[in-house]
Every structure is written in structure tokens, then in C-alpha cells.
Amino acid sequence: MPETAPLRPFPQRLLLSAGGFLLGLFVGSVTTVVHQSVITIAEVDVPWGLILGVLVVTGFLVGLRIVVQDRLVVLVAALGLVAMVFMLSQASTGGSVLIPNNLWGTIWAIAPTLIATIVVAWPRLPQRHRGADNGTAVTA
Template sequence: MTDVARPGLGSRIGTLVIAFLVGVLYGTLGTVGHRHVLAIGDVVLPWGLVAALIGVAALLVAFRVFSGRLVAAVVGLGVIVAVGVLTLTGPGGSVLVVGDLTGTIWSLGPALITVFVVAWPHLPARSAARAAA
């Protein structure tokens, strides 16, 4: 059995900075893409919004499973900050997130998903004997 050294403070801070930047990047891409729709006759499918929200959930779950609550929370914070900043009116008066239903869902969805993923309890692992039954 080998001793596994705990990561140092610098490594932990670096991980959190990278996690935040990944969240900002995904929040930016999701904000730009959340308005895409597919129109089939009279039916309009908001595939951009659905893909962005599923992507946020998958990103947070992956970070939660492989890196823990804190890193997942920081990724979620990065997404929320990016969405919040890009919701503001730009210098020319343009906006990326319109104040309609789609924009409201995109503005609130990542925050709700972050809270849900970070607050999800840790489930105990199944024992090998019980899993085989």
C-alpha cells in the first residue's frame, strides 16, 4: 500500500481557479447558444436551452463525482457569474438574454441545477455481497 499525499494549498487553489474558468466558459457558451430553436411547422423546439441546461447539469455532476462538492460549487459559481454578467445590457444597448420565458429559464436554471447537484447527499456505496444478490 502506498501513501498518497494530499494535494498542497497551491494545487487546491489552482484546481478551484481552473474550475471557475471552466464554469465561466460553459456559462458563456450556454448563454450564446440558449436561444437556438428548431421550427417544425408551427411547433418551435428550444433545443439550445435544453442542450445548455443538460450540459450544465452534466458538467456539474461530473465535477461533483470526480472532484467533490467544493469544486462542483465553484464550477457552478463560474456558470452563474457568466450568465449574470451576460444578462446585463451591453454598451450599445444589446442583450444576450432576453426577458422572456426562455431567458428567465436560462437565468435561473443554472443556479437551481447548481444548488441541486451540490446539495445532493452522498449515497453510501453498495457492498459487493449485496450488489451480487
Template sequence: MSGGNAPVERDREPRTSISARVRTIAIAVVVGVVYGTVATVGHRHAWQIGDVSIPWGLLAGLVGVAALLIGIRMVAGGRVAAIGASAGVVAAVALLSLPGPGGSVLVASGIVGTIWSVAPALIAVLVVAWPSLPSRGAAVAQPRATHA
């Protein structure tokens, strides 16, 4: 037993340094740019069944954007990394929506191109703005009131 002035060490979340946060955000931005680029290239793929065209590339791209941003927000533990990945995805989609030097486009006009141009930004806003849920540890630590 030591003296009574020793600080009591409690379970705390480890604090991350500013350089670690900057690296996390930079990695999130790069991952967002890569995913946005790959999904923009593949968003036009579709299955043609008779007269019906099923845009599976668009659906896979949008589900992937949502999964990527939700996953980064959960793994990185906050909104800042998700904002970085969102910026990367939206920047890649916006840049690749512009006509190239020869006039060719990756995001053609039409319903699929319009949805692809707008939906990743809307998904990003939803994922970033979604309220944080209390962690399970915080819910377990709080005693429950019992009514007698």
C-alpha cells in the same frame, strides 16, 4: 517479521494538499465560466416546425449544465469543486444577462430568457445539495446481517 510496534498501513484515500484543492477549484471555476458563456450565447437557438418553436439551445444548455456539475462533483470527489463550477456558470449567465454598452443583450426577455436566467442556478443548488451516496467500497466492506 518486524517488531510489533510498526504501524499497520491500511487502504486510505490519498490526501490532497491544499494547493491541489485550490487548483482543482480554480479549474472548476474557469470551466464553469467558459461553459456558462458558451451556453448563454447558444441558448436562443430553436428549431421552427410550422408554428411550433423547439428551443434546442435552451435544452442542450440546461442538460449540459447538469452534466457538467454532476461530472465535476463525481470526478473531483466532493461538493467544493462543484460549488466552484456552479459559481462560474451562474456568474457568466448573470454577467451576460446584463445589457451591453450599446444596449444589446444576449439573454432577451421572454420565457426562454427567463428560464435560462434562473434554471442554471436551480440545477446548481440541486447538484450541490444532493446527498452523497455511500461509495461502493464502503458498502462492500460492511458485512451484511443475515437473518436465520
């Protein structure tokens, strides 16, 4: 029977979820601001902001999932991240937008949600115990 991680006490889960939500808001805002940054190399526009943003979002959510091992905390952090991307995609009162209707903007509007869905839905891998597989075969 596989071992499951012990359930954390409610105050600890609440505090971790609140921290995850705030970090999600921060990561979502910073990556949204820089996702349109490009560098031209040999007359080819390389979207370094989009690439770096996708890597940061993936690293943030996967790292949180590995360290905390609680889907609720990762889900709340992902909701904060996706909410910030959504909020910053709306037109401001002056009519300016941070996520324009172009290829990079469309990718950025979809990528964080897709990454968050995969990370939260990924099944828990069974824990390997040290010494369980030491390379020796059992003979009868």
C-alpha cells in the same frame, strides 16, 4: 460508520477549484450564447439551445461532482457558471442583451442557478463495496 473521502491537500484543491471556475465561465458563456436558438418543427418552435444548454450545465456539474467528489470544487465551478450567466444578462454599452426578457430568457436566468444548487446540496451517497451484496442470504 460511513467512509468519507480523504481531504485533498490545499494546493490540489486550489488548482482544481481554479480549473473548475474557468470551466464554469466557459460553459456559462457558450450556453448563454446559444440558449435562444430555436428550430421550427411543424409550426412549433423547439428551443433546442435552451434544452441543450440545460443538459450541458447539468452534465458538467454532475460529472464534476462525481469525478472530483469535492463540494468546494463544484461550488466554485458553479459560481463561475452562474457569474457568467449573470454578467451576460446585463445590457451592453450599445444596449444589446444576450438574455432577452422572454420565456426562454427567464428560464435560462433561473435554470443554471437551480441546477447548481441541487448538485452542490445533493448528499453524498454511500459507497458500495464489491462483494458486499453478492445476492446470497445469510442463514442462521
